Amino acid sequence: MTTSTPNIDPSIFTTLQTKIDEESAIRDSLRAIIDDLSKQSRVITSHLSRIHNTPTPLLPDQILSPCAALLQQQSLTVQALASTASAYPFYKYNSLWSHQIQSILSTLQLHEWLSSTRLLTLEDLGTFLNVPVNVKPPEKDTFHITIEEYLLALTSTIEELARLAPNAVTMGDYARPLQISRFIKDVHAGFQLLNLKNDNLRRRSDGVKYSVKKVEDVVYDLSLRGLVPKDGDEGGAAAGGAASG
Template sequence: MAASNPPNMIDPSIIEYLKAHGEEEIQVGDKLHQITATLNRHISTCQGLLTRIHSTPSSKLAPLLKQVEETGIKPEIESVGELSEFASNYPYYKYNHRWTRSVQNVVSTILLTAWLGGMGTESRPGELGRLLTIEEVGEIVKVPVNLKDRDAFHISIEEYLLALTDISEELSRLAMNSVTMGDIALTVRVSGFVKDLFAGFQLLNLKNDIVRKRVDAVKYHVKKVEDVIYDLSLRNLIPRQTE
């Protein structure tokens, strides 16, 4: 008669299985931490460069945006590529919480740079006020977007929406700083954009609590810009045709 495990004894193979998978998760987590740490350093560099827009007239933004693209966004794209290659080997929704904030920040730096007139190509030169679609962002970063047919790394709709709320906050700040630089036209341009953006958000059926709360905050960005426009109007600083 074959020997069997004594009563109340755990099968050793169960422990070995748990040990192997536990070690794998630790290794995956360590690698993801390493990649995202590098990515976050590039994001910090990019965001630091973009803060200069608040003291640079729009007519002189081109050299700054070129520097942002070369020194900030290009390294971001390289790190996202490394992240995509590694993360696609594992279940997306098991690990995406480790990088989703970083990806959101990458998207927001790209969206803001493009809105200010950067990220142009030979076929489509940069222009002030241009909002990139999520598909255009995916092409720039060279990763899929909103994947539904396979389990792999991608930029999600939620990350894109959250990035939009980020740039609305940054642009509302820019609207005020543009006044101090005498760039009233840019302030008016920002005002129109954030209003349109908020109106667009109202058409969405948002079920994600985080996205909904962040979108709700956009109305305060709109109000901040409206207050600036109202003050300029009282002072007759906005030309009638622009208004």
């Protein structure tokens, strides 16, 4: 005995396909801007990576000033992304650009630290990029930088500074590892205050302690060799950070 099956209205699937096409078009428009951000980030990262073989006194002219101009240009692309993305549900599409935003924030943090040894706040970064931060309802669909993106970016900055510490020593800068050590210890202490729910962020923040240990080993080796600068002899980093530009 056969059981009759009710007819299905084909328009149901036609409507679904229309919605799929609409979402695909939105993603394509966002990816076009994100691809531009990615290209800009590769150029900036390549340029900034030269800090590991450039003597500290030469950083302002050879690395920081050129990078500052590139970062200013990239901020305009971020604003273009914000303008387009704000028309759509934020958390539906946020995964498309979150990694790129983290990379940009980390680069800005590193550039600022090399310029002034200062930690940029979430609000500082939002001001430099001219985009909202940590938006709450009812404006939650507005493009913004999240706290998680800020903290994940900061862990990447710490890793890069930990890498710089031994490289600075090989270029004869014995003060830089002490500056880095104090900074990342302060950041690590700050992370200890946080009760993090995001598993990835918690793992990344736990990794900061390994960066602390890595730089401590560099400082300890300098102290054994009698190369630790006396108080007041460390010298300051060049003035004029990215966010203040």
